[in-house]
Amino acid sequence: MTYIKPRFRHPELPKNKIGYAKADYEGAISTLCAGCGHDSISGAIVQSCYELSIEPHRLAKLSGIGCSSKTPTYFLSNSHGFNTVHGRMPSIATGAYLANRELIYLGVSGDGDSASIGMGQFVHAIRRNVNMVYIVMNNGCYGLTKGQHSATADAGAQSKTGSVNPFPSIDLVGLALELGATFVGRSFSGDKKQLVPLIKAAMSHPGFALLDVISPCVTFNNKPQSTKSYDYVRAHLEATATIDFVPHREEITVSYQPGHSASVELHDGSVIQLHKLAPHWDPTDRSSAVTRLLESKIKGEILTGLLYIDPESQGLHELEETVEVPLNTLQEEHLNPGSALLEDINNSFR
Amino acid sequence: MEQLNAVNDFVVRFANVNGTGSASANNMFAKAIFRMGIPVTPKNIFPSNIQGLPTWYEVRISEKGYLGRREGVDLMACVNPQSMAEDVRSVKPGGYFLYDSTKKLHPELVRDDIHYIGVPMTSMVMHHYSDPRQRQLFKNVVYVGALSALLDIEFEVLESIIRDQFQKKEKLIAPNIKALNLGRQYVHDNYEYPLGIRLERRDNVKDSILIDGNTACALGAIYGGATVAAWYPITPSTSVVSAFGKYAHKLRVDPESGKRKFAIVQAEDELAAMGVVIGATWNGARAFTATSGPGVSLMSEFLGLAYFAEIPAVLINVQRGGPSTGMPTRTQQPDILSSAYASHGDTKHILLFPSTPAECFEMTATALDLADRFQTPVLVMSDLDLGMNEHMSPPLKWDDNRAYDRGKVLNAEELEKIEKFGRYLDVDGDGVCYRTIPGTHPTKGSFFTRGTSKDEYARYTENGEAYMRNVDRLIRKWETAKQKVPAPELYQSENRHKYGMAFFGTTTYAALEAMALLRERGVELDALRILSFPFNDTALEFINQHEKVFVIEQNRDAQMRSLLINELEISPRKLIPILNYDGKPIPADTIEQQIIKTFQSESTQDDVHKAQVQAS
Numbered sequence: 027m028t029y030i031k032p033r034f035r036h037p038e039l040p041k042n043k044i045g046y047a048k049a050d051y052e053g054a055i056s057t058l059c060a061g062c063g064h065d066s067i068s069g070a071i072v073q074s075c076y077e078l079s080i081e082p083h084r085l086a087k088l089s090g091i092g093c094s095s096k097t098p099t100y101f102l103s104n105s106h107g108f109n110t111v112h113g114r115m116p117s118i119a120t121g122a123y124l125a126n127r128e129l130i131y132l133g134v135s136g137d138g139d140s141a142s143i144g145m146g147q148f149v150h151a152i153r154r155n156v157n158m159v160y161i162v163m164n165n166g167c168y169g170l171t172k173g174q175h176s177a178t179a180d181a182g183a184q185s186k187t188g189s190v191n192p193f194p195s196i197d198l199v200g201l202a203l204e205l206g207a208t209f210v211g212r213s214f215s216g217d218k219k220q221l222v223p224l225i226k227a228a229m230s231h232p233g234f235a236l237l238d239v240i241s242p243c244v245t246f247n248n249k250p251q252s253t254k255s256y257d258y259v260r261a262h263l264e265a266t267a268t269i270d271f272v273p274h275r276e277e278i279t280v281s282y283q284p285g286h287s288a289s290v291e292l293h294d295g296s297v298i299q300l301h302k303l304a305p306h307w308d309p310t311d312r313s314s315a316v317t318r319l320l321e322s323k324i325k326g327e328i329l330t331g332l333l334y335i336d337p338e339s340q341g342l343h344e345l346e347e348t349v350e351v352p353l354n355t356l357q358e359e360h361l362n363p364g365s366a367l368l369e370d371i372n373n374s375f376r
Numbered sequence: 377m378e379q380l381n382a383v384n385d386f387v388v389r390f391a392n393v394n395g396t397g398s399a400s401a402n403n404m405f406a407k408a409i410f411r412m413g414i415p416v417t418p419k420n421i422f423p424s425n426i427q428g429l430p431t432w433y434e435v436r437i438s439e440k441g442y443l444g445r446r447e448g449v450d451l452m453a454c455v456n457p458q459s460m461a462e463d464v465r466s467v468k469p470g471g472y473f474l475y476d477s478t479k480k481l482h483p484e485l486v487r488d489d490i491h492y493i494g495v496p497m498t499s500m501v502m503h504h505y506s507d508p509r510q511r512q513l514f515k516n517v518v519y520v521g522a523l524s525a526l527l528d529i530e531f532e533v534l535e536s537i538i539r540d541q542f543q544k545k546e547k548l549i550a551p552n553i554k555a556l557n558l559g560r561q562y563v564h565d566n567y568e569y570p571l572g573i574r575l576e577r578r579d580n581v582k583d584s585i586l587i588d589g590n591t592a593c594a595l596g597a598i599y600g601g602a603t604v605a606a607w608y609p610i611t612p613s614t615s616v617v618s619a620f621g622k623y624a625h626k627l628r629v630d631p632e633s634g635k636r637k638f639a640i641v642q643a644e645d646e647l648a649a650m651g652v653v654i655g656a657t658w659n660g661a662r663a664f665t666a667t668s669g670p671g672v673s674l675m676s677e678f679l680g681l682a683y684f685a686e687i688p689a690v691l692i693n694v695q696r697g698g699p700s701t702g703m704p705t706r707t708q709q710p711d712i713l714s715s716a717y718a719s720h721g722d723t724k725h726i727l728l729f730p731s732t733p734a735e736c737f738e739m740t741a742t743a744l745d746l747a748d749r750f751q752t753p754v755l756v757m758s759d760l761d762l763g764m765n766e767h768m769s770p771p772l773k774w775d776d777n778r779a780y781d782r783g784k785v786l787n788a789e790e791l792e793k794i795e796k797f798g799r800y801l802d803v804d805g806d807g808v809c810y811r812t813i814p815g816t817h818p819t820k821g822s823f824f825t826r827g828t829s830k831d832e833y834a835r836y837t838e839n840g841e842a843y844m845r846n847v848d849r850l851i852r853k854w855e856t857a858k859q860k861v862p863a864p865e866l867y868q869s870e871n872r873h874k875y876g877m878a879f880f881g882t883t884t885y886a887a888l889e890a891m892a893l894l895r896e897r898g899v900e901l902d903a904l905r906i907l908s909f910p911f912n913d914t915a916l917e918f919i920n921q922h923e924k925v926f927v928i929e930q931n932r933d934a935q936m937r938s939l940l941i942n943e944l945e946i947s948p949r950k951l952i953p954i955l956n957y958d959g960k961p962i963p964a965d966t967i968e969q970q971i972i973k974t975f976q977s978e979s980t981q982d983d984v985h986k987a988q989v990q991a992s
Contacts, residue, residue: 083822086659086814099824099836106814107824108658110651111681117606117648121655121663122814124604124639129659129815147651150644342639349635353603354660354813356637358780361601363627365774371595371623372771375585376411 043079051075051082053103057096063215063241063256064094064163068101070218071132071161074225075102078273085130086122090115090144093170094136094163094241113144116151119158120342126352127343130229131158137178138168141196145177148198152207155233157341159225162198162236163215165243166254173246180253186246197323199333202236203316208339209235210315211332214259215242220331223271227298227332230273233339240328253328264322266307266315266331267300290335300332309335378470379491381572384414384439386450388523391463392516393456395427400541401516402433403766405523408533410586410768413578415441417885419765419961424611424705430459439578443768444886445961450573451527453519455497460485472571474519474526491571495522495562504558505551514555521559528570530577531560585733585771589762590666592733593692594619595772596740597664598627601780602690604663606641606652608671611704612760613694616666646671650678650689657688658825660785660813662744664690669698669711672718672755679753680719681827683850686800686809688747688783692740692756694763697959706959707760709881712935715755716909722847726754726857727909731884733769736762741774742862748783750857751811759930761882761961784810791820799823799834800846807852854910861908864915867891871902876922877954877971878915880906880936882961883928889964890928894971901926901971909939916944919951926971928954930962 039047051072056065075085082104089095091112098107110118119133140148140162151160166179175183175191178198183191202210209231213221221239228235242248242256250257267288274295290298290309300309307318315334322329349356380386388405392398399420406418417436423429436446451472454463460475461484467473469489475481477494486492497518501511524534534556542548563569593616597605607617621640628637643649649665656663667675672693682689697703698710717724726746728739736758743754784804791797791812797820800809812821823834831842867888879887884905891903904918904925919925919940927937934953941948954970956962 081818083815083818104819104822106812106822108655109824109826109828110654111677111827114647114651114678117643117651118655118658120641120648121604121606121652121657121661122659123655124641124652125656125659125661125663126815146644147648150648154641346639347634347636348639349630349633349637353637353639353656356601356603358601360637361603361628362599362774365776367627368595368599368772368774372583372585375587 048076053101056100059245061244066215068097070221072101073222087132088115088119089134090139092136092139116147120156125354133160137164137176141177152205154342159228159235162238163241167247199238208233208336210334212238212330214240223269226271230296233341262328264327267303270299272297379572380470386573388435388451389449390433391454391456394429394431397513398516406435408529411533417443442889445963447963517555518559521556522563525560525563525569526571528574584768586766587733588766589733589736590615591619592736593740596737600741600744602662602664604656606649608646608649610668612764613666613668646674650675653689666692668696676718682753683723685825686751689753690743695759703959708930710931729757729880737772745781788817791817797821798832801832806856807849858910865905867903871921873900873902874923876902877926878904879928886962886964887928890967893968926952926954932957
């Protein structure tokens with residue numbers, strides 16, 4: 027295996043609306059294990075950004091620590107990246123978003139990074155509705171330290187070394203719904219058809235968008251008994267609906283039978299189209315998502331797809347009533363009240 | 377009976393119950409003296425409690441302008457039955473004890489060597505006010521009124537303070553003045569006044585202001601251009617961010633849209649607070665946090681990241697008594713080492729040591745510049761005494777021609793001209809590299825920020841040579857910073873004496889007073905005030921030019937002394953620790969006595985000094 031990635035590009039490669047080829051959204055070659063689910067998610071991120079015609083430098087990618095958090099090196103090499111410390115990416119993303127409201131923030135985390143060491147920060151980023159996409163590459167184990175169970179491992183799950191997890195798993199999707207998250211979705215690294223439109227919809231959502239993506243660890247957690255294995259997930263997958271994402275520039279052409287479809291229009295005019303809807307589920311009704319999720323769990327299914335979206339979501343900047351321009355563009359003349367006002371302040375202390 | 381006599385040189389202590397609104401009456405007392413042109417130092421001595429426990433407010437009045445704390449109470453104004461026995465004991469012989477005489481004083485509380493002044497405050501307010509809350513509040517104003525007669529406070533000055541304070545609630549002016557008059561009249565009718573200790577107008581405060589350090593830090597952050605503040609509530613730093621919010625709402629709101637040019641995040645913990653700061657500065661905004669010792673412990677991981685990934689960050693450390701939860705409402709300087717070396721690995725941080733509110737203002741703004749210039753955390757080392765007590769301070773000053781130093785940040789045009797951008801390339805040879813802000817250029821200048829080891833192009837590497845090139849460059853940067861941080865202050869044009877003293881922060885007031893006291897006893901010392909870490913060469917020269925240097929500080933382990941020994945490779949025998957760590961601000965006589973004691977016990981010290989000390 028080589029670690030040198032050829033920079034050659036075929037001149038005839040198709041380009042997106044802003045003139046970038048898909049290769050322009052790629053990163054360095056992955057050093058993860060061959061077959062790792064995370065690499066498929068990286069591919070879906072590349073695909074989504076290419077299709078959405080995002081200028082790479084208008085997106086910032088952030089991560090914590092762990093296998094999942096290494097992936098930002100493997101996509102979008104023309105974007106600034108920040109590999110922070112373990113479990114603390116949400117606070118860094120919060121600060122970055124406050125400094126510049128105009129960039130797209132893509133956070134990548136893992137189940138250890140989010141459900142254990144970073145649980146506090148994960149919860150509070152949701153509570154503040156930081157405008158970011160938050161992808162959890164969820165494999166139920168600690169890969170970099172050789173396969174210990176994580177907090178999302180299901181009770182009874184068996185690790186490669188044979189140890190059985192006695193504790194119930196933390197369901198990040200259920201938690202996020204409970205916390206009031208404004209966009210909640212779950213997907214599977216092996217289902218690009220579902221994952222790409224979900225990522226695109228999440229990037230267009232003005233608020234915190236959680237995507238819990240089951241991403242099997244081929245080295246430590248891929249025995250068929252594992253609920254995070256390729257075999258198990260494929261056998262138990264259930265979706266709320268199929269999903270299409272239509273950016274606002276495109277006309278909606280396909281039509282579906284009423285009763286089985288729904289569409290949600292986002293603030294920027296883009297539309298999420300949902301088809302083959304699960305019974306008694308409405309994407310904008312939080313309680314129907316919670317109910318549907320519980321039903322699936324009881325049946326032993328893994329419910330994927332868009333679970334909930336609040337089309338009225340307002341990000342932290344709206345809640346904080348900050349100026350429209352990014353705070354990091356403000357200069358002395360905008361920020362410094364000057365010496366005359368300081369003299370008034372001095373007088374108030376005499 | 378003996379009676380204490382003094383003009384403009386005494387200590388008044390108030391004993392109150394926490395949560396009864398005494399603070400504003402006590403502040404009025406201190407401010408009135410300040411407005412009479414007499415230097416004053418008020419100190420809150422308060423419990424970790426919201427309501428019910430004893431709290432004290434101590435005001436030192438010093439015509440000479442000594443602003444440190446002084447031991448001994450000349451007049452005690454006691455309105456707290458809980459602490460009365462202790463309060464009676466604390467009065468100096470010949471001193472005065474003002475108390476609420478609604479209830480008769482217990483015979484055990486009667487000393488025959490102090491003067492008692494009973495004012496029936498409770499029965500007076502019961503008679504004159506009907507609202508229970510007003511009764512409680514105006515009781516405090518009644519004793520200020522009584523003191524105005526006893527100590528000769530100009531009544532017009534008190535009236536002016538009340539008018540200023542209630543500008544927007546005019547209805548409250550008259551009942552406040554009435555309460556002042558009640559106290560004043562009672563003294564007039566029942567006692568001879570003024571007392572032996574009293575006040576006389578002077579012109580000794582000039583253009584000074586009376587302000588607490590936390591407010592000054594907050595204003596420094598406003599003037600220094602901070603747009604993001606992230607914090608977690610912790611005594612004694614909380615009022616830094618509340619003051620930042622208060623002034624930002626006045627000074628940083630766009631008049632047309634009503635939108636804010638700032639954002640404040642009350643984080644879920646100190647870890648997140650520091651993370652928000654680092655995220656914001658990484659993305660090109662100026663940001664700061666304020667905390668105290670326990671918060672610094674929690675922020676250490678992120679401080680290490682900011683040091684190693686080279687991201688600006690400003691932290692106002694309002695120190696309190698440690699270790700652990702320690703004495704959360706008492707002052708100390710116990711975080712010198714934990715701040716200087718916060719985080720694992722080879723890590724060190726720039727520290728600034730303000731000693732007045734004016735310096736809190738100036739150094740917070742400077743910290744924002746230094747953090748950008750050196751792409752590293754800068755910690756402003758305040759403490760509870762400086763942060764939460766009002767201090768007489770030079771006015772806050774801002775030069776309108778002063779521009780923010782944003783350091784080495786490349787814009788799109790500059791990136792255009794560069795062949796290949798290397799985030800950690802030492803282009804200028806000073807250890808400080810060029811950085812880029814996300815979103816600057818479509819194809820140039822992007823890089824991956826990480827806490828792992830990396831090469832000059834920000835690529836992950838475990839190559840030992842690349843690692844060493846990087847950490848050795850960080851030391852080059854540290855050396856460059858030495859020349860840029862505020863230089864120490866010397867109190868003599870040239871070092872003349874055999875012995876010197878070194879101090880910093882709030883120890884300064886007491887150290888300078890001790891220097892004067894020692895001089896009166898014939899002991900002459902040179903003095904150095906440390907303003908920052910890394911230490912600049914002046915500090916090393918000062919120590920080298922003296923046989924011994926007394927290092928005065930407020931912690932048990934003589935942490936500044938350790939830092940000097942460690943960083944400047946000084947023989948420990950050369951630096952003599954002078955310490956005060958009972959949680960109260962260090963008084964001058966403690967320093968004086970410890971220095972004298974050292975001289976007396978030093979067998980090696982020269983005879984001249986010995987003779988001087990003994991003669992005094």
